[in-house]
Each structure stands twice: as C-alpha cells, then as structure tokens.
Amino acid sequence: MPCYRCGARQTDPVRGASPWQRGVRDESQVLICPDCQRLRDLDLDSCSTCRSTALICRLGEVECRSCGAVWMARSADGLTGAVAPPPPGLSAEVEAALNRVLGRA
Template sequence: MPCYRCGARQTDPDHGPSPWRRGVRSDRQVLVCPDCQHGRDWTADLDHCTSCGATALVCRLGEVECRTCGRVRATERMAEPPAPSDGSGLSEEVAAALSRVLGGDGLAT
C-alpha cells in the first residue's frame, strides 16, 4: 500500500521498526511515509476517535477501532473497490525483489 499523500511505496527497513505510520482516513486504512510525516501536522488529515480524539485508529472488517480508548464503531460507508492503478513501476519493483530473493535473473530453477 503506498503513502496516501505522495504515493511512495512502502519499503521494509533493514533493522528496527518501520518509520511508516498507519492511520484511518475516510474510514479507510492508510499509510503515511516518513517524508510526509515531516512539516505540518500530518495527523490533521486523519480520522479522529469521536470518544477521545486520538488518531490511533485501525480499520478492519467494516469497523474502526481506537487503539487509545478501545472504542469500536461501524464504518460509515460500504467498502468500495480500490481505484485502478496504471501500475507504473510496479513490475520493475517486483522483478527487482524477485532478483534479490531468488538471485540472478529472478527465475527459479
């Protein structure tokens, strides 16, 4: 899942926890890349818990749960299919990942 603000694709760190942050925006789970976390208050764009005001929300199976106070509510709209992507660069990223994992040309023998 890319960053909802800039579209950067998530990469796993070599060591330690991921610098990417999760949130909920318009009842959908989103990721925020480290670059978009700098500058203005990036949490202002996220949904807030109606009970405690926190942005530590998780969206799953038609409900949103607050990790701070534990409040659970149903999502306000039915899940819509994701918007189609042109896939630009994705096939190259997949090929590079396969090459790293499998070695060489990325083909298993």
C-alpha cells in the same frame, strides 16, 4: 501500499518497527510515510473519544489503538445491508388494510 498523500513506496526497515504510520482516512486504512507524518494537515479520521488518529480499520469497523474504542464505519452500511430503507411495499400494505376496513375488496 504506498503513502496515501505523496504516493511514496514503503521500504522495508532493516530491523525494528517501520517508521511508517498507519491511519484511517475516510474510513479506509491508509499508510503515511515518515515525511508526510511531519505535516499537520493530514486530514485523518480521529477517535471521537480521545481525538487520537492512531486508528485501524477492518471489516467495516474502526478501532482506536489509543483508548480501544470501536465504532462502525459508515461506508460498511451498503455492504452489510444492516441499515436498509423502509420497504416500498409498506404503503401498499396500508392501502390494502384501508380497503378491507372500507369494505372494498
């Protein structure tokens, strides 16, 4: 995965931890190269609890690596169908009930 900002390709470190930083932007996992990490306008998502930008995004959830907070990614709503609009058949049901009350078959 290249740097989301400048498109640089990640090079494997010879040893030790990669200097590349992982972050979440618009609720998508992104990588930030060492050069771009020095910039202040990275526009990464931040934790609403501790303001940290050390987040990881997985399976429609975002987790803060600093304080451990976990929240649902908004973008997952369409995938899971967990947040559905009211069914369109509702008004028809109400209408049918009204018709019964009013004696109209």
